[in-house]
Amino acid sequence: MTAASRIALVTGSSGGIGAATAERLHSSGAVVVGCDRTAPDERPPWLADFRELDVTDEQAVQATVAGIREDYGAIDVLVHAAGVLGEVPDLLATPSSEFARVMAINATGSFSVLREVGLVMQAQRSGSIVAVASVAAKEARHAYVPYNASKAAVLNVCWSLALTLGPDNVSVNTVCPGPVNTAMWDQLATRAGEGAPEGDQRARRARAAQIPMGRFAEPDEVAATIAFLTDPANRYLTGLSMDVAGGARLGMGS
Template sequence: MVKQSSAVKPSTDRQVTLVTGSSGGIGASVVAALQARGDVVVGADRAPLDGQDIASFYELDVTDEQQTSDVIGQVIQEHGRIDVLVHAAGVLGGTADPLVTTTEEFERVMRINATGTFTITREVANVMRTSGTKGTILLLSSVAAKEARIDYLPYNASKIAVLHIMWSMAKILGPNGISVNAVNPGPVNTPLWAQLADQSGAAQAARDARAAQLPMQRFAEPTEVANAISFLTDPINRYITGVSLDVAGGAHLGMGS
């Protein structure tokens, strides 16, 4: 753990927000957006992002159940509570064609994206309930969860699992005043999309073709996804729960998705 500040803020002051995947394209934008509104932002990822100035950073492999529990405990010990979880950690997978995707790869992607989401959501939910924190849990799914696609089946399957985790937890945690929602990005200008485009063998052509399918005719910027997350994690919007919000340039309007 890289420690940069140990100040514990009282419950009437700034929100303590844990962002997983804080070193990634969307995660780093979320960190910046939530810091700008005044949150005490704690990051967690496999490695820190050079130059990122956050309250604390914890190394985290979301497939490691014990490490996940330990990190949550350390955040509570250092900062007193967790008001918001933004779970942005995830992977695309290395094989586009489902017919040559190995079972091992399918299980790896599911373990990171789906099982990891379940584990950290459960851990944070339990500490929020124990402490009486009326907080917010925000999960990252994808518009890929909502349609049949011919590429990256493990990723797509894992992201519909994320939605089911969100829906169930929203029902379970609602009586505790805890909101649980998901944001579903479409194509975003991040390293994840760059990986997908590069694997196609014609990166720019793949980007142009994908953008042309969208009503907005362009990819989202990470800051646009972060803005939606900022809205759903604002305490004044805590009555919103069980929501799956697409940030996808109109991907499901019948003009290509």
């Protein structure tokens, strides 16, 4: 199979890492089907197709994956980038309802998407899966515990899926970004800066100073790593959790 003949499904395709990845896969010649909770006002040229999908709706996930498989004959690549940050930063201030909401989207939703696409790839005995986790999944933090815990769940599900699908010639990996210039970080920085533009910039500078490379990633830098992991030439790579974080977990940078 060549890169140009692949059918790629990208969840969270409407913005940030998902959009950058969809565009990069399209540039390699893949036919890209995007999924997100809401349709874009105008479908971008890098998406051959778009399906609205709420990943917390298990039946909708099953129907969407089955529909794409039926319409295109295969799903060769899955990039699962859909996710949310959460609303309450402090663990002791986090109600159970908020923990459950974030876990439903990031953990259970990921499980449903990965399972359904995994079944398709197992049947066709080929494929490549990359899920977007986070460096926050690999360490303890005071803040945003529902998000951190949910991304840790993504890591473990993907490791288990790599074990299960390895004999079927399916690779399963995760990328773990640090801070990225996306709407999700905008949301976090605004809260840290208490809504004031100058506070937002202070929060950004403070976080960037903790990163050895001294800056945030751009979405396309994460997309480049995802493209590498899904390239047919790299199909022997599986079970990886690759940090794309400018060294953010090194020493005091964590």
